[in-house]
Amino acid sequence: RKEVEQDPGPFNVPEGATVAFNCTYSNSASQSFFWYRQDCRKEPKLLMSVYSSGNEDGRFTAQLNRASQYISLLIRDSKLSDSATYLCVVNPGGGGNKLTFGTGTQLKVEL
Amino acid sequence: EAGVAQSPRYKIIEKRQSVAFWCNPISGHATLYWYQQILGQGPKLLIQFQNNGVVDDSQLPKDRFSAERLKGVDSTLKIQPAKLEDSAVYLCASSLVGNTIYFGEGSWLTVV
Numbered sequence: 001r002k003e004v005e006q007d008p009g010p011f012n013v014p015e016g017a018t019v020a021f022n023c024t025y026s027n028s029a030s031q032s033f034f035w036y037r038q039d040c041r042k043e044p045k046l047l048m049s050v051y052s053s054g055n056e057d058g059r060f061t062a063q064l065n066r067a068s069q070y071i072s073l074l075i076r077d078s079k080l081s082d083s084a085t086y087l088c089v090v091n092p093g094g095g096g097n098k099l100t101f102g103t104g105t106q107l108k109v110e111l
Numbered sequence: 112e113a114g115v116a117q118s119p120r121y122k123i124i125e126k127r128q129s130v131a132f133w134c135n136p137i138s139g140h141a142t143l144y145w146y147q148q149i150l151g152q153g154p155k156l157l158i159q160f161q162n163n164g165v166v167d168d169s170q171l172p173k174d175r176f177s178a179e180r181l182k183g184v185d186s187t188l189k190i191q192p193a194k195l196e197d198s199a200v201y202l203c204a205s206s207l208v209g210n211t212i213y214f215g216e217g218s219w220l221t222v223v
Contacts, residue, residue, distance in 0.1 A: 043216050046212075087154075099156070
């Protein structure tokens with residue numbers, strides 16, 4: 001089983017749609033969780049951290065379910081500029097600050 | 112604030128040749144990482160430095176890959192000899208201890 005699993009997509013959605021991405025992780029001892037965004041041929045950039053209580057940043061909402069080892073990202077009112085690959089990222093813990101990435105989910109927002 | 116700098120941005124080499132990538136982290140960042148990202152996959156950690164010491168190199172193919180961070184600032188990743196499957200983007204990243212990790216733009220390697 002992969003450490004971090006995501007549906008690779010692509011998700012093709014019309015502008016204004018709501019889209020949700022899911023992710024599961026295998027290590028129950030994982031300590032922290034993130035969503036990174038990666039544009040085509042660019043480096044990954046932190047989109048948001050994910051907390052057990054859930055957190056929201058504008059049109060983006062992230063949630064964590066530790067019992068199910070499941071992370072989600074919801075994007076409301078999709079914009080063309082949201083088109084990118086969204087990477088689910090886990091810090092597996094065990095000392096050190098390091099990240100384990102999923103394969104990413106590709107989102108294409110269309111007119 | 113200057114970001115993570117990497118060079119060269121692009122490199123094409125023949126298999127069995129060698130290549131070296133350089134990284135200068137964000138000023139003051141003690142932790143430096145090298146990730147490998149193969150097309151269609153997420154980045155995979157190759158090696159992590161804390162200052163000039165190695166924290167984790169468990170996924171570094173040590174028969175052909177080497178990395179150093181001699182003065183605890185910039186770092187070099189070397190591949191010798193390269194294989195076709197080494198074609199990837201090599202991403203350098205840095206962070207303050209326990210903090211957000213920032214990536215450079217990457218060095219794109221094609222092995223032919």
